[in-house]
Amino acid sequence: MTSVSTQSEQINDQAKLNDKQINRLPLLRTIQTPADLKKLSIDELPQLATEIRQAICHQVSQTGGHLAPNLGVVELTIALHYVFDFGHDRLLFDVGHQCYPHKLLTGRLDLFGKLRTSEGMSGFPEPLESPYDLFSVGHAGTAISTAVGMARGDNMTGKEDRKVVSLIGDSSIANGVAMEGLNNAGTLKRQFLVVLNDNGMSIAQPQGALASYFDHVRVNQAYGDLKKRAREVIERLPGGHAVVEAYHRFGEIAKAALAHDHMFEHFGLVCLGPIDGHDLPTLIDMLNEVKDINRPVLLHCKTIKGKGFSFAEGDATAFHSPKPFVVEGCRVEVKSGGRSFTTAYADAMCDMMKTDDKIFAVTAAMADGTGLAKVATEYPDRTLDTGICESHAMDMCAGMAKTGVKPFFAVYSTFAQRALDQIFQEVSLQGLAVRVCMDRAGYVGGDGAVHHGFMDISIFRLFPKAALLASSDEVNLRAGLEFMRQYDEGASFIRYPRDSVASVPLEAQTPPYELGKAHLVRPAKTKRPDVAILALGMTVYAANEAIDELEYQGYRPALYDARFATPVDIDLLRELIEADIPILTIEDHTLVGGFGSAVLEACNDHQLSTSKIQRLGMPQTWVRQDSRSKQLNDHGLDAQGIARRVRQMLETPQSKPVTSKKKTNV
């Protein structure tokens, strides 16, 4: 067994690669396709692994991105491409943030320099980039199920010779969809390999009992002593006969690695391992032996998240997806931006929890991303991380609310949608006051289409009594959370972006939130505004900046912080419409069913004309990775775009009602 564990220090010294160095990766530079990889000898592969790590660490230190997850799967990825032919076979990534080595081995080194921008490489698998990427993913737990579909589809279309492999982490595999997938994979009667990348870390610390199970499963250092158990294991498996058949086709290594009493054998998979996921020769031997087994197999590999760099191994949570950082000798510094909404949220939660002992804070594996890690430090007994289980987390909150506790579930907007059915049945139908705090609402920047928080308003405003707030800054975030703390008629939601809060807020204080009431933050310079801007969330700031320009140009807009996406402020709308004042709604959310649509509906219900209402928001298109500011600019949601839209609105006759061609007496 070759161990690469001693590489850490060696690579650490080279972490400060400059742009020239990245062009001096002698082996990696030769690889345009996996066919080039196969030309290398097994002895050369550890050097290739080192180069891949260098490239990744250098690039992420420059642009930010996922670091530790990618460092952990370098050998696994090399071995997979060395053994399989993924031009023909199928490789599916779960979550996908561990795809950098795969991308570097499939011809994307040149795109790597512009990681997470629209001209460069996506940080997630992306079929638009390469036929080697099958699914554009970013949410956890999906790979096994889509792989089952591809396996069945290939069988049906006569391409059953295509091997199907999915790569999934130990935290993702505890997600409900993944477990459903495993349970169904177990019924397949063909080759189907699940590689379990067990780094024992998940995104933060693993949660749930399964994590503790994984902890207790040790790498088999000596396979020999397990051999005698192999047949016994085989006989206990569901569908034993088929397994016995498969067993005879196992090579010695696979036979030896048969897991004894592995959890997932109950799902009908032949379970092998755990084996060392950094041991290239063993990985390659093992994969060669199992690739032809016509039965679902799970290969359990133990890896080290952040492998190869001591700072990343030592703090794999901080280096899961860091911002740009510098390595100065043994000191690593992550460059920080302004004060984030996330931090503001964490501080607001801590303050509320100080005075209200009924509050309980929940996250689903995003303790760092949502700020709950900080809350957990102050209130460890009133904070819980469920692991990547948004559905369970929401239901747990429902159960807690039923007992009179006030659960606050901190979750990315894009992951909250995974608990829609729970919000419907277990929360809203029961009239329970679960509070959902949605970070990363709107465009998220570099994570791209798989992570934008674009649909939370459309889906969560469906339910009776739902209150959905959006925060423009820290003052409003706090006021909004205080409203939610007191709101007990149903579920409440608050959304805020992956952005910094204004260092100088528009208002140092803001009046308390009142259900469904907007707030005038900048009156027009005349008694009568020529347009009323109803901006939601942080678009208030962009609109405010736009108004600086518009006022200079002679326009006289009034700016409201809408505060609530639902219910909307029908009194304000009536007042504006009856005064014939045009209205522009702005949201960093899809225009389909979003805040603007809620305004249209409310006006229609109240027989108020919508002819002078226009809606600005995210278009119904997939928006790729880039900086958040670029995304806002591209879609007219920054100051410039808002000013332009207001001018168009006021300069053209489009805001007049359409004139009827034929007059009637109706």
Added chain:
Amino acid sequence: MTSVSTQSEQINDQAKLNDKQINRLPLLRTIQTPADLKKLSIDELPQLATEIRQAICHQVSQTGGHLAPNLGVVELTIALHYVFDFGHDRLLFDVGHQCYPHKLLTGRLDLFGKLRTSEGMSGFPEPLESPYDLFSVGHAGTAISTAVGMARGDNMTGKEDRKVVSLIGDSSIANGVAMEGLNNAGTLKRQFLVVLNDNGMSIAQPQGALASYFDHVRVNQAYGDLKKRAREVIERLPGGHAVVEAYHRFGEIAKAALAHDHMFEHFGLVCLGPIDGHDLPTLIDMLNEVKDINRPVLLHCKTIKGKGFSFAEGDATAFHSPKPFVVEGCRVEVKSGGRSFTTAYADAMCDMMKTDDKIFAVTAAMADGTGLAKVATEYPDRTLDTGICESHAMDMCAGMAKTGVKPFFAVYSTFAQRALDQIFQEVSLQGLAVRVCMDRAGYVGGDGAVHHGFMDISIFRLFPKAALLASSDEVNLRAGLEFMRQYDEGASFIRYPRDSVASVPLEAQTPPYELGKAHLVRPAKTKRPDVAILALGMTVYAANEAIDELEYQGYRPALYDARFATPVDIDLLRELIEADIPILTIEDHTLVGGFGSAVLEACNDHQLSTSKIQRLGMPQTWVRQDSRSKQLNDHGLDAQGIARRVRQMLETPQSKPVTSKKKTNV
């Protein structure tokens, strides 16, 4: 051990209970609360079980309802109420269609006669009926997670003496949310009992490898021989130390029943059983022993679905949730209604699959409910039931579509929402042509609020390229499915209600579907209609009937089958609006973000006045169980309601644009 297996024939003879007989249930009539149950001796309980079965069978034969699931849990429910005090302790039902015995033991015998109507008893747990019902449920997999929340909440609020029990079936437990719940339950450090009701049947036949695992686990007839393994099992459990402590508190029966190598012990639960779920004395002894264990315990009980009636035991699928039926000697006849959309769908699928061998049909445990059982008979190799795994099923479809297969996923509208995140990421973002066929769209009648298909349009029209159709009758269902078969630009959806197709359709043939195009099915009696009705799905028929009345009254409406909820027919809208013709949209779907909202949005985007558009649909309220026709009537979605609305619309000045109070130059 007392077996009730010989009761079958005895009860069978009494199945034809009349209304007087239901009042002659000597033991059951004495029970108003579980306190009354506790006054009975254990010896009297089998007689009580018999009476409960008689009551259930009689009532369901009269009104329809869930039969076999309830017959299977009679003893389990009696034993739970006999041992626990659920006025104080917590009992949570998964799915909830097995709650009839519970309701009969908690004072609802009088409501039972009007089962599944608004004046009577809901077929699911309903907190509005009784404090013994904690959550109004109907979707699978939620109980354990909400129970975890209640356990944590009770701990936090100082009520940790309240025991928490959840009751879940073997098919539900394979749902992803349930598995997430189990995994998190395993981390609790307090009493927490999961009762696994393993009837080996699920709703239809169980799917997935787990089902085969359950098949192989046999009831321990002699507990003694397992005793010697108990300590060994205990030592292998995660958190072994705590278990050993718990073990010392086990009674003899629990010690003996410790499961060897039970799947769920990996989730951190102490697993007991399987034991006979119809053996009342053993159940009671066992529950008494485990109720004080301060650790998560899973008690695996084997039961017989439909227990007590040979016809229900013999065909538990047909008698899962039958329509009213009669028992004539040994012949049981289920009363049937007209030709359902479900049957029409199954026939249409079979016909399409005959000519297109790329089509693959998928269901998630609803083979009978969606008609796929019939499809599976003709095309067993091209039909698959994934079990209660909507998320997995959707992802599997995505994988299949990726290989060029044409998956058609038949699913109830209310369950399709469980796969929203999969539709978003794994289907729509990839541009994959997965076809989702949504039965039970709109009001579903007796199943009530947990099952109405009210939000599919709002949530699925969010994605680029999505096409969402609704079918008014069989002719249109077939034409719509044919459109979907050919539509390959993205996901497509079709919705149809829990209703019968018109025996005489409005049109014997209908022109082929064209993306986003409505179809004029009944022109106005004048050249110029005084209102254009855009009806979606089966509301076309109600509107048509309304027009009969309206024409008689002198109105001249035109009726369009909207066909598509998205994209909407903007050309038609423009034409109507430019001609100043009022428009009424009708949908059996929520008005929040639904078809009518899509119309408002499209008009707003195209600067068309919406002042003369009105929307009719489901209100944003929870609508309880009742007949579907009553629900439609209550909410103005039948002919009568539509005619009334049209008259209101045309008789009042409300369709005129609001007059501005202040005229300006804007």
